[in-house]
Amino acid sequence: MKRNIGGWVMVGLVAVCCGMMGSCKKETKSGGGAPPPRQAQKIVVGFSQIGAESGWRTANTESIKGEAAKRGIDLQFSDAQSKQENQIKAIRSFIAQDVDVIAFSPVVTTGWQEVLQEAKQAGIPVILSDRAVDVTDDSLYVTFIGSDFIEEGRLAANWVVKATGGKANIAELVGTPGSAPANDRATGFREVMAKYPEMKIIKTQSGDFTRTKGKEVMEAFLKSPEGKQINLLYAHNDDMAIGAIQAMEAAGVKPGVDIKIVSIDGVKGAFEAMVAGKLNCTVECNPLIGPALFDAVEKLMKGETLPKRTVIEESVYEQSQAAEAIKTRAY
Numbered sequence: 001m002k003r004n005i006g007g008w009v010m011v012g013l014v015a016v017c018c019g020m021m022g023s024c025k026k027e028t029k030s031g032g033g034a035p036p037p038r039q040a041q042k043i044v045v046g047f048s049q050i051g052a053e054s055g056w057r058t059a060n061t062e063s064i065k066g067e068a069a070k071r072g073i074d075l076q077f078s079d080a081q082s083k084q085e086n087q088i089k090a091i092r093s094f095i096a097q098d099v100d101v102i103a104f105s106p107v108v109t110t111g112w113q114e115v116l117q118e119a120k121q122a123g124i125p126v127i128l129s130d131r132a133v134d135v136t137d138d139s140l141y142v143t144f145i146g147s148d149f150i151e152e153g154r155l156a157a158n159w160v161v162k163a164t165g166g167k168a169n170i171a172e173l174v175g176t177p178g179s180a181p182a183n184d185r186a187t188g189f190r191e192v193m194a195k196y197p198e199m200k201i202i203k204t205q206s207g208d209f210t211r212t213k214g215k216e217v218m219e220a221f222l223k224s225p226e227g228k229q230i231n232l233l234y235a236h237n238d239d240m241a242i243g244a245i246q247a248m249e250a251a252g253v254k255p256g257v258d259i260k261i262v263s264i265d266g267v268k269g270a271f272e273a274m275v276a277g278k279l280n281c282t283v284e285c286n287p288l289i290g291p292a293l294f295d296a297v298e299k300l301m302k303g304e305t306l307p308k309r310t311v312i313e314e315s316v317y318e319q320s321q322a323a324e325a326i327k328t329r330a331y
């Protein structure tokens with residue numbers, strides 16, 4: 001299906017010219033002036049996903065694939081296995097295929113300028129899903145749909161203040177270095193901490209948003225000279241917290257009691273850990289972006305203007321609410 005947007009007049013003109021010359025690649029010859037088959041009207045979206053590093057990511061992928069299928073959208077889905085170079089390759093291949101819209105979840109914030117410029121030159125609109133990019137020219141994408149990660153960091157820190165009276169020796173498990181959620185969740189947390197001089201981060205290291213790395217890094221934290229002083233863990237996602245819980249148990253430390261834990265995402269595993277008394281709080285980050293993403297795609301195809309930013313709403317869940325809330329969690 002061809003784009004119908006003011007900004008894409010060029011594409012329209014090219015289509016008309018090609019049509020007159022009988023050489024347009026997306027033109028389907030069906031004979032006798034009959035309308036093109038329905039199939040030809042399908043919207044084609046190229047989506048570059050980061051990978052499958054966490055429960056959040058899996059739920060996000062399901063939401064995107066499920067929603068595309070429901071709406072009859074032709075989704076070209078590509079998994080980058082957590083590598084930026086694979087995402088850049090995927091975007092270039094979407095440009096070569098001349099998809100209608102490109103959407104992607106950028107693994108890190110920097111290094112996108114060139115490929116996004118190529119998409120713009122090809123007249124293909126780009127939607128940022130879940131994570132932001134750091135570009136000087138914000139006309140390189142049409143809209144960004146995702147959570148406010150700075151606010152999530154603040155919410156986690158506010159919970160720490162409430163649970164400890166603003167006095168804690170904190171270990172921090174950071175997300176993927178250079179990613180928007182890792183940067184912003186660190187920033188939001190520190191912003192609140194600045195008001196509480198007795199809240200101290202005594203260990204901080206990346207666990208790359210995975211369970212395996214979360215476990216490994218927590219093991220090292222516990223063995224370090226400061227290990228015994230840690231009484232609170234802030235993990236940038238639930239998967240790293242779940243890995244860390246395993247490391248604590250192996251070291252004879254009671255997770256949720258000896259070391260209180262707050263993490264982010266609100267996936268099923270976090271609710272199970274809260275019901276078991278091993279995790280104290282999770283700040284929700286909603287991965288079910290599919291409906292908002294394809295609403296945006298369909299609006300774009302109709303030529304409507306989109307807001308530059310759509311923020312996904314979320315809440316905070318504490319251990320005492322977990323048994324009730326787990327019954328209705330969708331991911």
Ligand code: GYE
Pocket residue numbers: 053054055056057130131181209236237238239264265285
């Ligand atoms: O919190 C983490 C995932 O970008 C919001 O990425 C997402 C984050 C999420 O791997 O679990």
